[in-house]
Amino acid sequence: MTAHTLALLEPQGLPLPEGLPEALPQHVGQAGQAQPLPALREDLMLFPAADNRDGSPAWMIHDPVVNRFYRIGWLEFEMLSRWQDSGAALLAQLHAETPMAADAQSLAALLQFLEQNFLLRAATPQASTRLASLAESRSRRDLRWLLHHYLYIRIPLVRPDRWLAAALPYVSFIYTRAFAVLMLVLTVAGLVLASRQWDEFLVSFQDSFTPSGVLAYMAALACVKIMHELGHAFTATRYGVRVAHMGLALVVMFPMLYTDTSESWKLTDHRKRLAIVAAGMTTEIGIAALSTLCWSLVDDGVLRSAFFFLATTSWVLSLAINASPFMRFDGYFVLSDLLDIPNLHMRCFAYGRRFLRNHLLGWNEPRPEVLPQRTERFLTVFAFVVWLYRLTVFAGIAVGVYLYFFKALGIFLFCVEISWFILLPIYSELRIWWRRRGEIALRRRLVVLGLLLAAGAFVFVPLHHGVHAPGWIRAGSTQSLYAPFPARVSHIHPAGPVHAGEVLLTLESPDTRAKRAQAEAAGATIWSQLQRADALEQGTAQRGLLGSRLRQEQAEAQGAAQEVERLELVAPFSGTLTDLDPLVHEGVWVDTRQELGMLVSGHSWYAEAFVDQDGLQHVRIGDPARVYVPDSFEPLPARVVEIDSARTVTLPNPMLDAAHGGSIRVSTADNKHEVEHALYRVRMRLESAPGSWRAESAKIVIEGGRYSLGAHWLRALAGALIRQSGF
Structure with a gap:
């Protein structure tokens, strides 16, 4: 029996909270064949599903109470269709009527799955007691309840089935081939016209981060998200899928609209499920394309600003967030349907853990399921990419909630985010390693110890890490x-x-x-x-x-x-x-304002780097540096000759400004054009002349003094604690 034969399928259209436990069986016990089998719930529904990847048939169990779907395989279907009073009678009938090699362990796995997901009828005092204790635990308002509801709250608002069916004929034209071709032409035209005004577009984007701009972005976000969810809802209705409800979800206190299209699992054609999942992103891309085209055509004013906010909001949401397969948003379900691998994250994580245990600890973990070798390699690599991506995202969320709330609550929520999403999964895996430490060979223990010592040396031993800074020559x-x-x-x-x-x-x-x-x-x-x-x-x-x-x-x-x-x-x-x-x-x-030419002395060349305050403390006069200029593969050697003691207020050359292709942001508030962040100029003499006689922007790496990353992090943490201790 493969690991996905019994599986709770993820509800499509719902922004699931990351890091919350999933209701899936983890252990298989033994069931007494002579014991009577519990009765199944009468309200459960069974639907045929698309075949498994190995070609075997599959079915869906629908629980209408919680609107969840469970995928079962051929063996489980045959057992459920012959449900008997006792396990022995069921297995005997199964052996007599089918070629299935069922045993007590397979029956025990099915029973455990049904029990854990409350698919059995509560006909015994023990079952009633279990349901009562579950209800009591869910009604308890303790710290765990508060934590769960802080991380994820779902508020259904409307049940839109009737008006979706009534409105579908009026929007059916968007599903025609002619409309698709028209949108493609308009998208290309909008992108071509916007590319001719790309500098103006970027400057408008940078200048929009003002209080009024943030409000405009929030309004544009609300409009785009409403159209996004309507795209899901109308496409689901078109394929005969009931939209159970639409509402508001609070993920880490951030409001997000959602559409419950979980019943799309009733569709046996995964391409139709793919169309439902991709409808939201397709709608956003259409809005972005039309808004970009309109922004390129209309004159400056309120209307052009509105199109700009719609365009940028839609492009960012579609390409940077919803299209990402690393979180459980639309891009994840699109990839899952394209590969025809339900529960993609859970299954790739199983392969990632197996890879770590086998190659790092020397264990011989069995394959989580039988898949083609190429698919197994993809799932393993994908697991590590998702883990790295989530580490970055969750750390950013932790910093965001810390800055969003007042100090005391922000520090508490920061600790919750780091503990729940980052440290807790790592601790859970390390606890398994520790519990099974006797299975680790001595050679592997030495390798792990060596890796830990190397990591500790990298963190705590003073080394040359270099100071990276933008600049010019x-x-x-x-x-x-x-x-x-x-x-x-x-x-x-x-x-x-x-x-x-x-x-x-x-x-x-x-x-x-x-x-x-x-x-x-x-x-x-x-x-x-x-x-x-x-x-x-x-x-x-x-x-x-x-x-x-x-x-x-x-x-x-x-x-x-x-x-x-x-x-x-x-x-x-x-x-x-x-x-x-x-x-x-x-x-x-x-005239007097026209530059006619330039006279350049090639006897000496200088580079100027603009270093932040953290990097400045590691730079000394005489330190060597490497200067990387565009269109050159070899860095130019240089040496520090001067360090400014006062921060840089204005840039010496417009090419360094982010509005002109540089990497230093300049504030245009009150027409002062001052550098936003505290940067200090470090001047270096080049030891060899560059290939070009003109000034160029550059990326500069100053070797600087030795320092340990651990001490640097501790100082930064201590500084943050001291700064924030005034609450």
Whole structure:
């Protein structure tokens, strides 16, 4: 009997709480064949299901009280269809009428499954006592009840079967091929148009994180989620599946709409179940596509902002959350139906635990079920990916609830999240290892001990972990070339090496030359008049007036000559002339705001990294560093020469701004354009010149001093406790 022959199927459409125990049999005991078999509940319903992966037939048991479905195999179906007063009679009839090799252990497994899931009629005092104790435990309001309801609360709101059936004819056009082709064309058109305004789209996304933007996102989220759930509901109704109810679920106090489409397990075609599960994501992608197209077409205003919020909310929900198969959302059920593997997570976790126990501890754990070797390898790898993903997500949720609530409650909920979702599963597995430690060979114990010691050394022994930071590289001396005033280009030095004092660009200004010529001519005329006045011995007042006018004209001529000299742009140092504007050539007029080129000195190059406060404490002057520039596989060696003591307020180059493709976020509040987080500039001298002469963004790794990760984490934890101890 395989592990999935008796299985509680996960209800589709419900956001199940992660980490809660699943009602599945874990142990198989022995049933006395002579003992009378308990009666089955009369309200249970049996439906044929899709065949198992090995081709054997399967059936579904539907419990209408809790609306749950249980998948059983051929052997269990034959036993249930011949349910007798005693186990011996049932097994005897089964052996006589079928080729099934049933035994007492198979019957015991079926009995345990039926009992654990309350599928037997409570006809004995023991069964009634068990039900009473269960009801009492569920009605008890203790810490465990509070914890469970904090993690997951489901509130049914409506039973929409009638109005879904009535409204289905009005929305049936969305299931046609023509509508699908139209949506595909509109999606491609919207993405193409948005890609042409990609920079504007990204800037709008970054600027939307304001109080009003958050409210707009919440409104867009509500609209999108309502359409998402209606997509599930209408598709289920189209395939004849009853939608039991729709409502609100609180998962870690976060509200989420849900649609109960559990009865889709009645469908024998898994492609129809796949269509029901994927309907929500398909609806969101359609909303995102139409909103993206409308955002690209309408003018700036309230309507364009509304389309922007709908587009971003839908794309993020569809691609980043719902499409993920690592949590029990739509993407998980889609993958499960595509592979035709119900209870995918539970089954892959069994393979993951088997892999750890066999390869790490040297045990010989049996295969959880008989599957093709390729499928078993996939389930094993998938288990480790899911565990790593959930570790990250649950840690993020813990930090989120810590920040969301007030300090005392936030710290308590943070501890609950870490304990329940991360530490408790690890502790449960380690407890099994400890209980069965006698089965671990000595060599394996030494290997495990060595791994633990290596991990401890990595955490607690001071090592060079490196300080990673964004930055840029630039030449030690650079000079941008600008026209001193509007002028016309008369000569351009070709790009390449130049020496100090060489003329790089020659400009001319007809007005300035005319002004100089006019001043020189006027000065010559006044000089002639002054000489005649001296010869004729005219009055002192006349000669003084001519002298004053002469000095004025000479000053104007000298100023005009200086302006003409400024039109010759001379190299102040030796270097390389580069980045010449290709639109600038002889005879073209240029203004003072147009950069004509750049003179770069290749004698020294520097890199500037922007390090956060935690990394700054490990950096010292003289530390080596590695600078990674785009389009280069080899890092450039560098060494720290200067560390700023004050935080960086403004960026030295726009290329570092996240709005321009960089990695440093700059706040645009009040038009100040200040760096959001506390970053400190660390200046380094490159030991070799880069391949390009232009400034480039870079990723920089400073070797820094040795430190232990454990001590770093403890300091961070102590700092957090000290900061938050004021409640």
